[in-house]
Amino acid sequence: MAACSIEDVLAKAEREEAEKLKSISVHKELELEFDPGNLFAFDKNPPNTREFRKQNKDEFLRSLARDNTQLLINELWKLPTERVEEVIVAKLPEPTTRLPREKPVPKPRPSTKWEEFAKLKGIQKKKKTNLVWDDVHKEWKRRWGYKRANDDTKEWLIEVPETADPNEDQFSKRNKAKKERVAKNELNRLRNIARGQKIKVPGVGLAPTDQQSKTELGKAIHVAKHSTASVGKFQGNLPKEKVPKNMGKKRKFEPLIGDFSAEKRKQLDLLNIMDSKKPRIDITKAVNKQMREEDRQSGFQKRKSPGKKGRKGNFSGKGKAKGKGKKGGPAGGSGGGRNKGGPGGGNNRKPRMKQGKR
Amino acid sequence: MTQLDGVVKPKTKRSKRFLQGREPKLNENIKNAMLIKGGNANQTVTQALKDIYSLKKPNAVMYKKKNITRPFEDQTSLEFFSKKSDCSLFLFGSHNKKRPNNLVFGRMFDFHVLDMIELGIEKFVSLKDIKNSKFPEGTKPLLIFAGDAFETDNEHKKLKSLLIDFFRGPTVPCVRLAGLEHVLHITALEGKIYFRSYKALLKKSGCRTPRIELEDMGPSFDFTMRRTHLASDDLYKTAHRQPKALKPKKKKNVSHDVFGTKYGRLHMQKQDLAKLQTRKMKGLKKRKGEKAEGEGEEAEATTAKKAKTQ
Numbered sequence: 136m137a138a139c140s141i142e143d144v145l146a147k148a149e150r151e152e153a154e155k156l157k158s159i160s161v162h163k164e165l166e167l168e169f170d171p172g173n174l175f176a177f178d179k180n181p182p183n184t185r186e187f188r189k190q191n192k193d194e195f196l197r198s199l200a201r202d203n204t205q206l207l208i209n210e211l212w213k214l215p216t217e218r219v220e221e222v223i224v225a226k227l228p229e230p231t232t233r234l235p236r237e238k239p240v241p242k243p244r245p246s247t248k249w250e251e252f253a254k255l256k257g258i259q260k261k262k263k264t265n266l267v268w269d270d271v272h273k274e275w276k277r278r279w280g281y282k283r284a285n286d287d288t289k290e291w292l293i294e295v296p297e298t299a300d301p302n303e304d305q306f307s308k309r310n311k312a313k314k315e316r317v318a319k320n321e322l323n324r325l326r327n328i329a330r331g332q333k334i335k336v337p338g339v340g341l342a343p344t345d346q347q348s349k350t351e352l353g354k355a356i357h358v359a360k361h362s363t364a365s366v367g368k369f370q371g372n373l374p375k376e377k378v379p380k381n382m383g384k385k386r387k388f389e390p391l392i393g394d395f396s397a398e399k400r401k402q403l404d405l406l407n408i409m410d411s412k413k414p415r416i417d418i419t420k421a422v423n424k425q426m427r428e429e430d431r432q433s434g435f436q437k438r439k440s441p442g443k444k445g446r447k448g449n450f451s452g453k454g455k456a457k458g459k460g461k462k463g464g465p466a467g468g469s470g471g472g473r474n475k476g477g478p479g480g481g482n483n484r485k486p487r488m489k490q491g492k493r
Numbered sequence: 494m495t496q497l498d499g500v501v502k503p504k505t506k507r508s509k510r511f512l513q514g515r516e517p518k519l520n521e522n523i524k525n526a527m528l529i530k531g532g533n534a535n536q537t538v539t540q541a542l543k544d545i546y547s548l549k550k551p552n553a554v555m556y557k558k559k560n561i562t563r564p565f566e567d568q569t570s571l572e573f574f575s576k577k578s579d580c581s582l583f584l585f586g587s588h589n590k591k592r593p594n595n596l597v598f599g600r601m602f603d604f605h606v607l608d609m610i611e612l613g614i615e616k617f618v619s620l621k622d623i624k625n626s627k628f629p630e631g632t633k634p635l636l637i638f639a640g641d642a643f644e645t646d647n648e649h650k651k652l653k654s655l656l657i658d659f660f661r662g663p664t665v666p667c668v669r670l671a672g673l674e675h676v677l678h679i680t681a682l683e684g685k686i687y688f689r690s691y692k693a694l695l696k697k698s699g700c701r702t703p704r705i706e707l708e709d710m711g712p713s714f715d716f717t718m719r720r721t722h723l724a725s726d727d728l729y730k731t732a733h734r735q736p737k738a739l740k741p742k743k744k745k746n747v748s749h750d751v752f753g754t755k756y757g758r759l760h761m762q763k764q765d766l767a768k769l770q771t772r773k774m775k776g777l778k779k780r781k782g783e784k785a786e787g788e789g790e791e792a793e794a795t796t797a798k799k800a801k802t803q
Contacts, residue, residue, distance in 0.1 A: 151699075158704045173661055174668070177653075178639040182682050196689055197707055200678035203637045204693060205705045208673070212702040216670070224667045234658050235732035237524055237581040238517035239603050324502075 159209060161202045169210045172230030176207040245331030248323075288313060357382060515579050519736050523663040524600070525580040526553040529571075531587030532561035537594050537617055538586035544620050544712040545584060548660070548690070550630045554578050564597050565722060568606045576604045582659055592719060598655055602724075602732040610652050611719040615685065618713045627710060628674045628692060633662040635673060635693070640681030648721050649681055671695070676707065688714040 168177040178199075187195050214225040246254075253260075266275040269284035276284035293305040347355070361367035389398070408415070503509040514522070526549050528542045546555045562570045564585050571583060581604075585597040592613060599609035620627070636657060642649045660677055676691045690711030695703035724732075746758040 158698050159700065159702050172664070173636065173657065174633060174673070175636045175657060175661075176638075177643065178637065179641055179644050180639070181641045182639060182680060184683060187682060192687075193689075193709070193713075196678070196680060196687055197691070197709065199639060199680065200637065200676065200689060200691055201705055201707045203639060203678065204635060204676050204691075204707065207635055207637060208693075208695075208705055209702050211673070212670070217667075219667070223670055225670050226667045227665065230664060232654075232657060233733055234654060234661075235600070235602055235607060235729065236734070237521050237602070239731070240734060240736045241517040241519065 159205060161205050163202070163206070167203065167206050169207065170231045171211055171214060172228050173232055174207070174211070174227075175230075175232060176203055176210070178203050245327075247327040248330070354382070519738055523552050524582050524658065525578070526582035526584060526659065527556060527574060527578055527580040528553060529556045529562075529574070529583060529585045530559045531563075531585060531595075532559050533588055534559060534586050535588040535594070537614060538588050538596070540619050541594075541596060541614060541617055541712065541714070542584065542586045547620065547630060548634075548711065552663075554580060564599065564606075564609055565611070565720060571599070571606065572601070572604050575601050584659075595719070596716075598652075598659060599722075600655060600658055602728070606722070607724050607728065607732055608651055608655065609722040610648070610655060611721065612686070612714075612716040613719050614714055615717060616713075616715040620710075620712050623710060625692075625708065625710060631662075632672060632675045633665065633668065634660055634675040634677045634690075636660060637676065637678045638681075639678065642681035648718065648723070651721070651723055652686070652718070653679075675711075684717070686716040686718065688712075688716060 163178070163180055165179050168179070169175070170177075182199065211225060214227065216223055216225045218224070252258075263278060265277060267278050267284040268274075269276045271285075276282060278284065288309060293309070295301060295303075295305060299305070360370050363370060503512055528546050530539060530542065534542075542555070546553050556574075560570065562585075564571060571585075575581060575583065581601045583597075583599050583601070585599070587595045587597075589595075592611070594614035594617070595611060596614060597609055597611045600607050638653055638656075643653045644650070656679060673695075674693050676693050678689045678691065680687045680689075689709070690713060691707040692710040694706045694708060696706055698704040746760075748756045748758075750756060
């Protein structure tokens, strides 16, 4: 009897073991493809469509998902594990699925002119310390940058050298020299970038861009004209060539303490202008500009949607001719009606002045 | 913008780090996704976008306003958005009579559209409709695809690649075994694609590997495949190209056989076999005294022979 019970116990234990093992084993016709690096599994088995239709769809999908997940988990548990801060962690291998990149492979940075020269001559980069001892302040300061050691620009005393002009400002001379060095550095940096990207940069003058405005072209011509040995003195003008105005400074500010009489005159003139009855803008010019703008707009729209809308463009053209012809009453009347739209909408180069009593 | 990158220097360290984060690298960042609503998105589509946004947080950007664009006709606005927000995956939702409840999954390469696949939602169950506890956002999901359509049909293959890219999450060296909770199961069956999201419960089994029980949790979709816009083969090749530096270096002169034994190979110079150092046998050593005796013996032998002949 004892023998039977022992056999029974052993058989029972065996059955339980088999059940437990069964609980994690899943039978599949085709093995799944695994990619543990991505936590990815692919089941190539064609799903059983008959069962799918018989059962509740969600139930079928869930049981299929359970089987596949079990297989994936089995695969993941085979990976080597380690203990990191009381947590059991599995080390994942590299992902094997090939996925496209987000951005193209980085290209190595193009070398600068100095780098090429150094490579040619065999000059090695010498590693410098970050901090330098400053004797004046008696502490370690950084080599360059904010609050640097041995700062030239912060000196309160500069000896005037014997060869220099006694009235020259040495401080501003130093500042100007620094500004020039900074500008030269920036220029060289941009030139290096342009060389790296294979963009042609002229030695002197303006770099050509796609669409050049009238002012830019004028400037380019001016620069080219004055790039001769005698600084353009003997260069003849083309017929009808106009000298470009506004070369250099875009705005001019009067000094604070300058010509008092001129300032007084300017202020009084301002009051006179505000008092006068004459309008500051030329109404007809403004109206014509507005009409031209509207014509262009409608012409653009006509081009966009050809056909019946084309007729509208012609009418506005006729209106424009009328406006130009009669500068007197009707234009004035329509101008008066449109006045508020005109200076607001059209391109008004003159400064906007409030209209006084009309 | 690439031209300005070199010309305009960043003024602060923070902006420099930001720009460096967005540059192309050898090991890339995780792809961000942007979720955009079309001009006529309805409640279903909006809720679907919100659910996928919560699955993909924090690597996703949800655009709140409606954008009136058509991805299959004009891709410039999508490319502009991706450049601005540095996202290479997008999901565009719209709804009209011809294509109800439309979702366009897409990805970019170098800020140009690589491929786009349009899926129509037949049935949708949202996250809020299923009331149970969810897991924290940002968990890396287990992706499982089932169905032989993903192997045979080209469009399904591209869809598989796109969905892996979309839902993959960051590439990590190790993963906490107890934290594998999120399971995304996608089945291709009878022309439809069933997208289900489950929460995995790890139950005790006899051995080390746990038994899995699944609980229906997240959003579930029934998709039908509509239009696709796939890139040309050579664009795919360019996009898949990996830099040489990432390839694992092959170890030379080391081989493994079937049983796992490691074999190595040594290369030596040619040896002079005459000067080979072999074992020393004391008995065969030649000594000075022995040599003279040997000669003497020889002389005797020769004389003896001579005597014989004579």
